[in-house]
Amino acid sequence: MLNNHLLSELSSLNLNLARLKCLTLLLASMLRHRTVNLTILATENLTGAKNESCYRRFQNFFLHTTLCLISVGHFILAKIPKPKEGWTLSMDRTNWKYGKRHINILTVGVIVNQIAIPIVWKVLPQKTKRGNSNTSHRITVLNKVLRLMKA
Numbered sequence: 001m002l003n004n005h006l007l008s009e010l011s012s013l014n015l016n017l018a019r020l021k022c023l024t025l026l027l028a029s030m031l032r033h034r035t036v037n038l039t040i041l042a043t044e045n046l047t048g049a050k051n052e053s054c055y056r057r058f059q060n061f062f063l064h065t066t067l068c069l070i071s072v073g074h075f076i077l078a079k080i081p082k083p084k085e086g087w088t089l090s091m092d093r094t095n096w097k098y099g100k101r102h103i104n105i106l107t108v109g110v111i112v113n114q115i116a117i118p119i120v121w122k123v124l125p126q127k128t129k130r131g132n133s134n135t136s137h138r139i140t141v142l143n144k145v146l147r148l149m150k151a
Contacts, residue, residue, distance in 0.1 A: 120144040
């Protein structure tokens, strides 16, 4: 039931049906298991496939699927009720570490009940000093925001 609901909700992302079903399975599994570990998510086995096959399917989804980030932003904004006074936006830079590699992301989110829900983002280049953003990075991100909503 959750999978069918997600399938109908996510159809606006313009993915082919196989990839849309894979995304639906991924999201439903993440909600049930409360993890993003693909090994654990592959055990959900709603399709009747072997765990190894499901795991490989998830890997292929991330390797070969390109989501239009503007479509994702539109999808997110369509699910959040717009306040009468308009959206409150938050810009932030976050740093993740993958092994020894730093991944810096500049993001703009919509504030909903004191929580920022990201709607656009940009991965900052490695050469960026200590992960700080510069004016051109911030302009790029805000131009994406303006493609999603009116100023």
